[in-house]
Amino acid sequence: MRYLTAGESHGKQLTTIIEGVPAGMPLLAQDINESLHRRQGGYGRGKRMEIETDDVHIMSGVRHGYTLGSPITLVVKNDDYKHWTDIMGEEPIDPDTYIRRIVTKPRPGHADLNGAIKYGHRDMRNVLERSSARETAARVAAGAVGKILLNHLGIKIVGYVKEIAGVVAKDFQSLSIDEKINRSNQSPVRTLDKDVEEDMMSKIDQAKKDGDSIGGVAEVIVEGVPAGIGSYVHYDRKLDGRIAGSVMSINAFKGVEFGIGFLAARKNGSEVHDEIMWSKNKGYYRKTNRLGGFEGGMTTGMPIVVKGVMKPIPTLYKPLQSVDIETKEPFHASIERSDACAVPAASVVMEHVVAFEIAKAITEQFSSDQFTILKRELDRHREASRCF
Ligand SMILES: Cc1cc2nc3c(=O)[nH]c(=O)nc-3n(C[C@H](O)[C@H](O)[C@H](O)COP(=O)(O)O)c2cc1C
Numbered sequence: 352m353r354y355l356t357a358g359e360s361h362g363k364q365l366t367t368i369i370e371g372v373p374a375g376m377p378l379l380a381q382d383i384n385e386s387l388h389r390r391q392g393g394y395g396r397g398k399r400m401e402i403e404t405d406d407v408h409i410m411s412g413v414r415h416g417y418t419l420g421s422p423i424t425l426v427v428k429n430d431d432y433k434h435w436t437d438i439m440g441e442e443p444i445d446p447d448t449y450i451r452r453i454v455t456k457p458r459p460g461h462a463d464l465n466g467a468i469k470y471g472h473r474d475m476r477n478v479l480e481r482s483s484a485r486e487t488a489a490r491v492a493a494g495a496v497g498k499i500l501l502n503h504l505g506i507k508i509v510g511y512v513k514e515i516a517g518v519v520a521k522d523f524q525s526l527s528i529d530e531k532i533n534r535s536n537q538s539p540v541r542t543l544d545k546d547v548e549e550d551m552m553s554k555i556d557q558a559k560k561d562g563d564s565i566g567g568v569a570e571v572i573v574e575g576v577p578a579g580i581g582s583y584v585h586y587d588r589k590l591d592g593r594i595a596g597s598v599m600s601i602n603a604f605k606g607v608e609f610g611i612g613f614l615a616a617r618k619n620g621s622e623v624h625d626e627i628m629w630s631k632n633k634g635y636y637r638k639t640n641r642l643g644g645f646e647g648g649m650t651t652g653m654p655i656v657v658k659g660v661m662k663p664i665p666t667l668y669k670p671l672q673s674v675d676i677e678t679k680e681p682f683h684a685s686i687e688r689s690d691a692c693a694v695p696a697a698s699v700v701m702e703h704v705v706a707f708e709i710a711k712a713i714t715e716q717f718s719s720d721q722f723t724i725l726k727r728e729l730d731r732h733r734e735a736s737r738c739f
């Protein structure tokens with residue numbers, strides 16, 4: 352499975368093309384929409400989310416509710432486009448209007464300056480339109496298809512917020528994954544910990560009031576992936592590496608850890624490695640899960656536990672110094688519409704990029720032209736690894 356996305360933030364639409372989804376898998380627009388709507392929500396987002404209603408249009412690859420095995424094209428319209436037709440249209444524009452509207456002031460922390468240098472754009476709108484996290488709607492659409500595939504294979508996944516600006520949620524390891532899904536869906540900041548919700552929201556309110564922005568940590572848990580998915584043979588087949596890459600590719604994400612992650616550097620081996628157990632019912636399992644479900648680039652059969660850290664949003668009302676690329680004069684950032692905190696929304700994005708990577712690894716490892724055969728093979732693998 353692989354996918355490509357296309358589309359500018361204030362252009363007509365976002366398009367996702369996914370290749371390699373097995374034929375015969377049930378797939379409905381409403382299931383993809385559930386993911387898209389979750390991504391749009393979350394406390395801390397700016398005015399743009401009041402304009403958009405992200406609903407998917409399935410343009411190819413699905414017939415009568417089932418996948419065909421051919422490329423699936425998903426379209427999400429940008430409702431904001433109607434306000435940007437003069438700026439974002441494909442026809443040549445009157446030079447006076449154009450000059451008045453070009454973006455020459457790069458925001459520290461965004462892709463503006465580096466993207467302009469790379470492509471030679473003197474108008475940094477040509478960069479920001481595509482570097483905008485609007486693209487994550489298209490990625491969530493792809494991830495939703497991956498997640499639907501996993502769900503049909505008995506694999507469940509949840510993403511939620513662990514921390515916002517130093518307010519840390521407690522661990523809820525004993526909660527079932529279904530309870531985690533419910534709690535994160537009900538929380539305005541998508542955390543499992545009701546006790547810290549208010550604190551998280553007041554941090555966001557304070558950041559908004561100060562014209563500043565804040566970041567945090569999101570966590571994703573995946574249950575039901577059998578042992579031995581991924582590979583220890585090649586760097587680009589190690590599944591933990593691929594998941595880490597997908598998380599790092601989310602806009603504003605600056606780090607990833609599995610299980611106890613960076614804490615492992617300060618512990619002895621006896622405090623880090625998960626002892627191996629066996630029982631007739633469960634087969635092999637680990638007493639603990641400090642390594643977050645991976646050894647040797649392959650799944651251990653324990654829950655996959657991955658965290659990603661998101662930096663504060665770059666667009667600030669509070670001025671940060673930068674340089675105008677036309678005049679070379681210093682300036683202080685101008686006021687622009689922006690999110691103050693997007694960690695709740697990003698936890699949904701993270702859930703979906705991780706879902707896609709796992710679905711992709713499973714379809715690579717087993718026969719995947721036909722969904723029923725894939726399901727049979729995975730069940731066989733589950734049984735073989737239990738009895739191994
Ligand atoms: C869901 C989501 C919403 C975001 N919203 C904004 C925003 O409103 N304003 C902004 O400047 N950056 C926003 N970002 C972050 C930028 O897109 C990101 O910082 C930028 O693309 C530069 O990439 P980098 O931070 O990965 O280096 C958002 C990110 C995500 C995941």
Ligand SMILES: C=C(O[C@@H]1CC(C(=O)O)=C[C@@H](OP(=O)(O)O)[C@H]1O)C(=O)O
Nearest residue numbers: 397399400482483484485488688689690
């Ligand atoms: C549009 C989305 O997020 C956008 C991501 C974003 C950025 O710079 O990354 C900037 C903002 O866009 P605008 O400048 O139009 O207000 C966010 O709203 C979205 O998540 O769908």
